[in-house]
Amino acid sequence: MKKAISLIAALSMLLGCTACGGSSSSDKPADTTASKAADTTKAPDDGKKQTINLYAFTDEVPNMVKRYIETHEDFGKQYELKVTQIPTTNQEYQPALDAALKNGGVDMFAAEAAFVKKYTQGDMSQYVSSYEDLGIQDVNDKIKSAEIAQYTVDIGTKDGKVVGLGYQATGGAFIYRRSIAKAVWGTDDPAQIKDKVGPGWDKFWAAAAELKAKGYGIVSGDGDVWHAVENGSDKGWLTDDGKLYIDPKREQFLDISKQLTDKGWSNKTQDWTHAWYADMRDYGGQNEEEKDGQKIVTKDSDIKTADTKQIFGYFGPAWLINYVIVNQVNGTAKGQGTFGDWAICESPVGFFWGGTWVLGTKDSKVKDGVAKIIEWITLDTTEDGLQYKWANGTLYDKPGAKDAVASAVVMKKSDGKNDLLDGQNMFEVFVPANSSAKGSTLTQYDEAINAEWRDQVRAYAKGDKSKEAAIKDFKTVVNDKFGIAAAE
Amino acid sequence: MNKSQRHLKGLSYAKYGYLFAIPFIVIFLIFQLYPTLYTAFIGFTDMKGVNPVHVLDHPFDNFKDIVHNQTFLKSLRNTVVIWIMNFIPQITLALILTAWFTSRTSKLKGQGFFKVVFYMPNIITAATIAILFSTLFGFPTGPVNQLLKSWGIRATAFDFMTSKSASKLIVAFIQFWTWYGNTMILLVSGVLGISPDIYEAADIDGANGVQTFFRITLPNLKTVLLYTLITSMIGGLNMFDIPLLFNRGGPDGATTTASVFIYQVAFTGTNLYYRAAAASMVLFVIVLILSAILFYLMRDKDAIAMEKMKKAERKKHKMKERRGF
Amino acid sequence: MAARKRSGLSTGFTIFQYIICIILAILSLLPFIIMLVNATRSSSEIQANAISFIPGKSLLTNYKVFDGKSFNPWTGFINSAIISVCATACTIYFSTLTAYTLVAYDWKAKKAFFALIMCVLMIPGQVTAIGFYQFMYKVGLVNSFIPLILPAIAAPATVFFMRQYMLPSLSMEIVQSARIDGAGEFRIFNQIVLPLMKPAMATQAIFSFVATWNALFIPLILLIDRKKWTMPIMVAQLQGDMYKTEYGAVYLALVMTVLPLFVVYFLLSKYIIAGVALGGVKE
Incomplete structure (x- = not known):
């Protein structure tokens, strides 16, 4: 009995330590590499990848980003993705995301129509970066030429600058x-x-x-x-x-x-x-x-x-x-x-119902990477862009569901x-x-x-x-x- | 006890008492006392969402507000109503079963089996039970509605989830259903702890089963009953998982208990941590007062008297010893 | 015998007792039987007829629904197991140790300490949650199992129970003789006291395990990485729209969460019943 107890005690301590070691080691090195890489400005060949921290409430956006990394080799060499996914069933997503935003642990995140305004224009918008500041050029021109649904732009605009856009259009x-x-x-x-x-x-x-x-x-x-x-x-x-x-x-x-x-x-x-x-x-x-x-x-x-x-x-x-x-x-x-x-x-x-907006954060150290992903998701109207694949159900190898997308230009050719x-x-x-x-x-x-x-x-x-x-x-x-x- | 033993037990080993209590105390300070004090502190601030925190100019404002918060008061009423709706049938059924299972005239067979089965709902995850029940009471095609129709009790399906009283009743029933087995086993063991001599005396006096139960068993169960009452009350005032998961505190807030209210205020919408913290402390004070009252009622007068006597005895002993030196 | 004289009445009463007991037993078992059976039926079968005692053939189909969804029973199972086992070990070991200090030693602050433990017993869990949550975020222990395991060391209810059990059953004479043999205090506790406490530890282990396994509130707000989710969090998510349509899968998920508990319960039901009773008698 004594042995069993001491074994259990020892095991529990060990497990406790690995649990803590595990979580901290996965957080900290990521941070240090990120800041290091930011200092040396892109060093794709030193083998160390920069981490993009993504928060989402379903697996939709994470899967898109994974797919982007898979299909863009150069990008994949430079960045890796760390996903935190919290469903919003019991409204748990927001408190967790808010705390993470405050502590600077988020590079990009997804937000649902029911609470997106909190992040684009409301209480939490101070932590969010405009698309331009991320490094996406000519945002407004691209929106115009893609004929992005106006309501999605309105929701994602703060003080005249676009901070969030969707890939989906949810007009009903x-x-x-x-x-x-x-x-x-x-x-x-x-x-x-x-x-x-x-x-x-x-x-x-x-x-x-x-x-x-x-x-x-x-x-x-x-x-x-x-x-x-x-x-x-x-x-x-x-x-x-x-x-x-x-x-x-x-x-x-x-x-x-x-x-x-x-x-x-x-x-x-x-x-x-x-x-x-x-x-x-x-x-x-x-x-x-x-x-x-x-x-x-x-x-x-x-x-x-x-x-x-x-x-x-x-x-x-x-x-x-x-x-x-x-x-x-x-x-x-x-x-x-x-x-x-x-x-x-x-x-x-x-009317419209639901929809997902994609946002980047002000404190992100991987803005270049985030900008590329966000542009691909929200503004790219080519057949290689996400929206075309999303509208035609061809994002994955297996044919998927077709969905209405934000860009009317894309829908017209789909x-x-x-x-x-x-x-x-x-x-x-x-x-x-x-x-x-x-x-x-x-x-x-x-x-x-x-x-x-x-x-x-x-x-x-x-x-x-x-x-x-x-x-x-x-x-x-x-x-x-x-x-x-x-x-x- | 000889002198060396006393020495061994008392003086030089006291430090181990402190030493071995350290893990408990340290963990308690970090993980319970600090969060409790911190929660109390939040109650004096304007902590909300992610905004910077300031202590209020009038520190007690949050507490003043919360005791006038209609929704909070309603949630407290709901908590109490649901708890009573669950506790009275629970304790009644548990007492009846206790009387049957400890009856000395007729032994029920299969008691072990019944005890195991009655207790079983208690071990199941509350989340599982809540979802299971909300599925069972589904509208219009859930199992319960199908039963009601196939038995001819109702012609059309009944929407339990939008009926305030039905929802309250179901939450209370779930609580009752998960806890009566536990209560019964506690009471049975309480009865078994009563000295058989008393029962024999009653037999000789010609008391029948019912008389024995009311005159002997019940009075002797006082401590156990009060213990059940206290634990059930503390648990009941904290009722959270079942009402939240069964029907999200609805309909029309009918199953929003105090804990569900606190959760919703703190973790949804505008994240009013200060208001939730104040509500938490009010709830805490209520539990504290009620527990104190019950503890006072259940204090065992005989034991206290005994303790006093022992103390006096010990003092005398010590005096004697000293004189002996 | 008196009972025999009015045997007609008493037989009738006995039958009545059995009927009530059997009804209650059915009430306890029925939901679980429905759950088990429906776990093997397809969603459309369930929608057509929610109650059936004939198992269907869709167990595998239902299981496949979990593929790639956030309900991952094995991850949940392992996480829950790690947390529950560690927390239970902490609770049992340290509660016994704490109880030992209350029983075996005379120290000045003992009375105050015991009073403190009784007070802690009163603090409702949700009350400290907001402070606990803010505190854990500040020290960066979100997504870690530590805040779910370490607090188990200070489990006032278990300490109380252990003390009540230890008072009559621990003989100080044995402790004394071990001391005379030159054993250190810590060794005495581990080698002599712990084995004595085996029955109490067994029952408390079960309670603690079940309580930790079932805990929802704190894990729900602390574990935001779905790789760290425990079983109850996954169950709570079942209400999300993703599964609403897959009734068979929901039932199967529920079965999978309770299965380990059923196994533990029926293996150890003797201890559990005895354990509840133990707590009652002593108080």
């Missing part, structure tokens, strides 16, 4: 089921459906009533509409002096949500939940029976609630189609599940045909969608504030409280938790 469309469109309006042509569901919310609700009359729901839940309302509003959550402001169009969302529930226009799902996905695949792929345009009563009725309806569509950008819906349709070719039964048309109101959409060229819709989206409604605390707002809206829509109470509670919670007082 309305994504609908062809079979249901045919059943209700006798056509599935996007050009005609566009006029049925829009422009403007009034026409959209008229369409909802028509769908309801035939037994369909127009959207799965209020979350689908929210993303369109959020960016379709005139102002964001914060006033210029940092007070909480509820845009009338956002306030209207309370009624929209309640109306969806009360009039039975949706299945009352929450986005990213089981039921929300189930609506994408019609609760298990019975759509071979839908082809004749008839509403079918599903056989396995125990899965559905009595008032579960087939859902007409979703609001979303290209990534929702190619990363989410495609995995839910219960098929991989036309005729299987709802695959090929989708189409997209212009959204009744312009192939946007999508089998899920029955061969429709999605870029034809997304290029104008990206230009009608606007970035002015974003604030740096959106992630946290939106969560509280949606919570209150759900309570109101459910009938738990009055509209006034919901708004009052929302203001109280935001002030109590985040110290943001209501304007007025």
